[in-house]
């Protein structure tokens with residue numbers, strides 16, 4: 001992007017969870033988008049303290065977080081588990097930093113907006129201290145549904161997700177690699193072997209829905225500001241390394257013109273159409289991995305004039321996580337919410 005570099009400020013940035021798969025991607029995306037970083041500090045679990053890592057910003061040492069001496073960062077990205085996010089997110093926000101969190105801990109908190117910049121950047125105001133990044137399937141889903149909702153008024157949808165092993169972090173990628181090499185390897189990260197398998201249950205929940213399905217439902221409703229939208233969701237883990245896909249069947253209040261719907265999606269920010277199935281051109285995890293846009297294809301009428309079916313693939317580590325977080329920071333910079341002197345007076 002590069003536009004933010006022209007704003008003329010440079011920020012002191014911290015990343016918690018920097019040794020994880022999202023944290024590492026975040027460092028790369030900050031550099032690729034020329035995000036204006038003056039100092040970059042990397043944090044992880046106590047076990048990683050003192051390790052030197054090669055980054056696009058040079059060799060950096062993983063630092064230890066100390067709650068009695070919270071560093072003065074203007075911007076902190078968190079790419080760690082919920083408990084870590086809660087503990088440090090609140091402390092850094094009190095210290096005056098703006099915190100952009102990738103975990104699910106803040107996603108249902110009224111004080112923390114849940115943001116996909118292409119969809120609801122307008123909910124960000126300059127007083128927000130903690131901003132939540134949605135789930136890695138919710139982000140591409142709402143990026144596709146939002147422009148269609150604007151045109152045809154969404155009435156409800158069914159979505160089935162096909163989620164890669166990197167959605168479970170670096171351990172998920174290691175588990176798939178190990179199982180592919182060794183037919184006798186016991187499952188580690190997942191409840192069953194994931195090699196040559198699919199698992200129709202991601203994350204625990206007591207309601208009959210998996211945790212991942214609940215996130216897709218609740219977060220989509222919040223981001224689209226449609227709190228009672230009927231959503232039927234099934235989330236499935238598949239033996240793909242990077243890239244989540246979704247089969248979506250959506251119903252609308254207004255009649256859908258397929259040609260126009262295709263144009264709307266084609267023009268939508270952050271979306272690229274790959275839609276020529278007769279020539280075997282459609283989105284797949286393999287062509288989504290490494291890209292920042294949401295790929296949409298297989299667009300077709302579903303059942304009657306008020307419905308549409310389509311297929312999405314997106315890189316869960318980029319648009320599903322790191323890129324979305326950096327885009328939020330870019331909006332904050334453009335709004336001048338970032339780049340001001342640190343305000344340590346926020347209670």
Ligand SMILES: NC(=O)c1ccc[n+]([C@@H]2O[C@H](COP(=O)([O-])OP(=O)(O)OC[C@H]3O[C@@H](n4cnc5c(N)ncnc54)[C@H](OP(=O)(O)O)[C@@H]3O)[C@@H](O)[C@H]2O)c1
Pocket residue numbers: 016017018019020021022023043044045046047048078079080081082084102103104134135136166167168169170171316317320321
């Ligand atoms: N992977 C995805 O596609 C994806 C997408 C959207 C959201 N997310 C969310 O993003 C977060 C990170 O996911 P990930 O996939 O990057 O996981 P990951 O690869 O397992 O990385 C976890 C990171 O958290 C760090 N960490 C663990 N305990 C910590 C502690 N006590 N204090 C500070 N750091 C600690 C780890 O450090 P060590 O290396 O030292 O253990 C590591 O850097 C999670 O909340 C996840 O749900 C992931």
